[in-house]
Amino acid sequence: MVDVALIDHVFILAAILFCLGLVGVLVRRNIIFMLISMEIMLNAAGLAFIAAGSAWGQPDGQVMFLAVVTLGAAEVAVALGLTLLLFRRYQSVDVDNLKELRG
Amino acid sequence: MLDWLWLVPGLPFLGFLILFAGQGKMPKRWTTLVGVGSVGLAALVTLLIAVEFYGTPEAALTYRQTLWTWMEAGSLKPGFSLYLDGLALSMLFVITGVGFLIHLYASGYMYEDEDFPRFFTYTNLFVAAMVMLVLADNLVLLFLGWEGVGLCSYLLIGFWYRDPENGRCARKAFIVTRIGDTAFAIGLFLLFRELGTLDIQDAMSAATATWPRDSGTATLIAVLLLGGAVGKSAQLPLQTWLPDAMAGPTPVSALIHAATMVTAGVYLIARTHVLFQLSTDAMQLVALVGVLTLLMSGFTALTQTDLKRILAYSTISQIGYMFLALGVGAWSSAIFHLMTHAFFKALLFLTAGSIILSVHHQQDIFKMGGLRKALPVPFATFLVGCLGLTALPPTSGFFSKEQILNAVWSSPTGGQLIWAGAVLGAFITAIYTFRMFFIVFFGEQQTEAHEHKGFKFHVPLIVLAVLAAVGGFFHLPLTSALPHAGHDHVPLGVEVTAIALPMVGVLLAYLLFYRQIPALRQLFETGPLKSLAAFFYSGWAMDWLYDRLLVKPFVALARWNSKDLVDQLPAVVSRGAALFHRLLSLSQNGQLRYYVATMALASLVVMAVAVYTG
């Protein structure tokens, strides 16, 4: 069976996607893109769960994926609300403009 | 009558309280009545006591009166108790008698001053403290009087407070004497530790019982007490305050800085003479201090131009004689000289006050001149005073000084060298005294003079003049209180020299300052003598020395560290915290993406740790 090798490759894929998402979050200044990248990261995490679940033939991985999806949905809803709010206040979606947390 | 002893300090103190409560708002007549009257009554009580005292047999010539127990701690139990013996009584005469005359004089002298009541408030307190000092039966109480007179001295030197210079002089007087007082206090501590008592009579008898002759402890205590005496009596090396103390009103100079307070050191040593007798070294030191001081201040007096400063240096010099007398064991001569000195020096100061007042507060003798005609009474009394100071027979000063000089010659702690110094001092005394006398009263009149006449001015002067003239015949009741020195037989030549040299001095002064012989004057106005004179004028540069050695470093240290370096210690902590905070806050740059990166990095590290160590 190719299972073991494949699972490894799936994990590698998940890692690549996660890193790409992270790069997106770090590199982009547009808050929309950062959020999109975060979705990618969540997806990657979900992928890892599913792969693990399928490797052992257990439903737990998919349950966790569901939790991740829920999290992602809720996060996106709130984050996008915040984005709207930010844009209303600053007329910009550039996160580098938001430095009020500076110590 | 002896029961009334407490009234002697009590009356002046009551006067002080009344004047203090009056807040300077009482009419001047009342102020005078209280201020002068209280001291007068004290003098009267002293007189009554003396009458009874003289009536008792010689052996029982002491009286003790305990008013209340002052402190009580462990074995220390000093009381507010008075002790009267011949020595104390002699001092009481001087303090209340001369004090009363000076008060009387001051009621005229200070009449125009706006702070007239304050003056008597201070002086009454002074008399009370001085009497307390003299009557104290223990050293703690003596210390109370000792500090009390120091305070009053401070207050009175700085009496005219608007001039900061007066304040400086007053502070100097207080602080310099405090140095001596500290030594005195340490002496008390040591005495108490060694003997367990501070009662003077007990301590003295315990001292002879405990210590052998020339014991180190006794010497140390004696030297420490000498430190106190040196400070209070303006002797070497703490003499620098007295000339500056002349900033006070002239009656103050007469009362405190001539007749009474400055002689407290002499009294202290006489009071504790048992201790000194135990230690040849201490006696020797006292004698040396005396002779050095009298010479040094004599030379300084030669060059001064301020009338009061000349008198101040002469006071230091005369007290030097008293110390010398103490140092050679001529206890009663010292007290005798103390009394005669009180008479003629108070007389000189009061007369000087009259002169200064009549020439509109001019104190430079070279700006007076020829006052003989304008001021006949001061002229006469000043002459008497000068004769007393020069110790020409038959004035009172002659008797006392002669006793001292003779004692020095034959004493083991004295000797011929010290005797020579003392006689040289007498010679110089004659020169500077008559220099002052001739310059002030003879020659051309430089300023207009208006003599202040009246009862208050003339009576004290005349009474004091009489005392200064005949005081030498008084018999002080000292035989029971102080060991008798015995009649010193000295070679005739010695005695003649001692008497003749002052006369030569007067003659020299006459030639120099009355006849004004040019050649002699030339000698003093040129060459090395002139710079020597400048050196003398500065008081042998002692002020300069102390200024460099003590005052300037202390002030510089205080200025440098006025912000308290220790305060920087917590500041280091807080600065470190602030620095750390700034470092940390660098990471809080508000960049969302930076936060993400650090979070990622941190979780990476955590995971790596978990993976590679787990």
Added chain:
Amino acid sequence: MQLVWIIVCLFAGGACAGIAGRISADASRWLSLATLVVAGLLGLSLLQPSLQDPSVLIAGSDAPQGQWLHLVQAIWIPHFGIQFLLAADGISVVLILLTLFLGFIALLSAWKEIQQRVGFFYFNLLWTLAGVVGIFAALDLFLFFVFWEVMLIPMFLIISIWGHEDRHYAAMKFFIYTQASSLLLLAAMLALVFIHWQQTDSLSFSWFDLLGLDLDPGLGMVLMLGFFIAFLVKLPGVPVHNWLPDAHTQAPTPGSVILAGILLKTGAYGLLRFIIPLFPDAAAQFTPVALTLGVISILYAAKLAFAQNDIKRLIAYTSISHMGFVLIGIFSWNAIALQGAIMQMVGHGLSSAGLFALAGALQHRLHTRALDAMGGLWSSLPRLAAVAMFFAIAALGLPGLGNFVGEFLVLLGTFQVHATTAVVSALAMVVAPIYALVLLQKGFFGPPSAALAGKVDTVADFGSRELLMMGAMMLGLVILGLFPRLVTVYLQPALAGLQQLGWGG
């Protein structure tokens, strides 16, 4: 029981005054005055012992007892062995009376000066007093600590709300120093109780039980240091004194009066009551250091006082200098020095309170504390100047006034055991007049400064309220100076009892 009543009276009076302040400021003032009168009367009644047998045994303790005049014992938190244990011997009584007396003075000095949030001020004032009285009476360590904290917080508020220009800094500094040190105190205290628990299997915070514990030398030294530092901060001694100049300078006049007059005494009292009896061996070993600190405090602070231009700062440094005598007196631990230390505490309480009241009066009139900006006040404010002279002279230790008795006895007693210390400390006799007389010179003599031009004639001299207040303190100092036995008769039996607990007997 009077002890409890005094404390309750102050707490309740403070609360009532605080509430009354919402209605009217005057109500609050008079209520505080009434409270203090009642407390004062109760305090005077302390002079009459309520215990028949002065060496009464405390339940469950057989340690030496001292000479107790009053005792109140009740169960408080039995689980932890905490009792409500108040006891007073002569020392406590004298210090409580001083506290109440200076409470009056503070009240009088606050009467006109405090105009904002009057009710809350008197609340804080009375609660501070209650805390201090509690400290002087509490013999359960936990209770002591509670009162210790009760004293600090209102004082912090007094400085930080009613203080002068830099009050927040000063109050924070005060708070940090005292809080940090009381943390040490708490830790050491708990450790001590724990050791006692280990040794005897009974949990107790009672002073009586903790006496005579068998401590390991090293541990004993550490615990002793915990107590010592806490009390040294409060005293204060060099090098942890620097909160004091700021706090004193910035506090309002009544705050300074209480701070200098009473709060510092709690540190000294702690040294006396706790350190040496509880840790006799460690304290004996530590004595050279403590004496050195005392000597440095005396001289260093005196020197600093001379260099100050701010009149309140100057007085604050003199306080440090004077409290140095208390430190060496206590660590000399002989009958004379101990008595001197307490007399010094009382004398300094009065003289420093007087000086601060005076500085407050000057600031109230001239709106400055800078000595540069004064001068020549003798002619325009004769009464004030005379009072100032009195207190300055008292501060420099003139015989016949209260401070002399303390200083003299301390030095005399110290000399018996540590001659060098006494000799070096005696130098303060020279330095003290320097600062005291400079204060007088700059403030009251000489010509008026340029800053005073035009102002001098408009300011009022002392009125009857201030004269009463100052007069009371002056009278107190004179009585202390001339008749110290009125006080020392109460101290002697207590000190004799206490002395057995330390070394040397």
Added chain:
Amino acid sequence: MQDTFFLVIFYVTAAVAVLSTLLMISRLNAVHGLLYLIVSSLSLAIIFYLLGAPFAAALEVIIYAGAIMILFVFVVMMLNMGHKGVEQERQWLKPGGWIGPGLLALVLFAVFVPALSGGLVSTGPRLVSAKAVGIALFGPYLLVVELASFLLLAGLIGAYHIARPPEITGDDSDSLTSARHHDDIAIEPLQGAG
């Protein structure tokens, strides 16, 4: 043969996922990025399917490519960056915007159709059916479900509250400033006490 086919499909899909993600994060235009995100999600869905999780694959498509994407699009629409909007409209018409996602989607489609028809699921990793997932969800993982529901509710309320257009109600702000003002009163007048 089946394995090789499976692997080819997997690797191509994975390649599409990586490529589309790469392109997504490098887009200048948000809408372009979103298009790539869709492709990325779709490719992930295929991988889920390949891994024997068809339920998850369906959810992925519905929630990511559907719901979340709509949200993003709405937000981008609402942001509507003024003059830039017009610019963007013009750009959107250019092929550069949609040709890439389109091509990638095409590739996906090309590999997915054989995968569906080839019955790969049975030959790949073990199938975990929707039923098994449901039993797990409402069995041992009930708490997760509850949590998820709470989370969603919180997200709902939060999003509603945050994104609500600002109301002109003076009350709130007034009470805030007055409280602060009150505080000022407490401290400030004492400045004069000095």
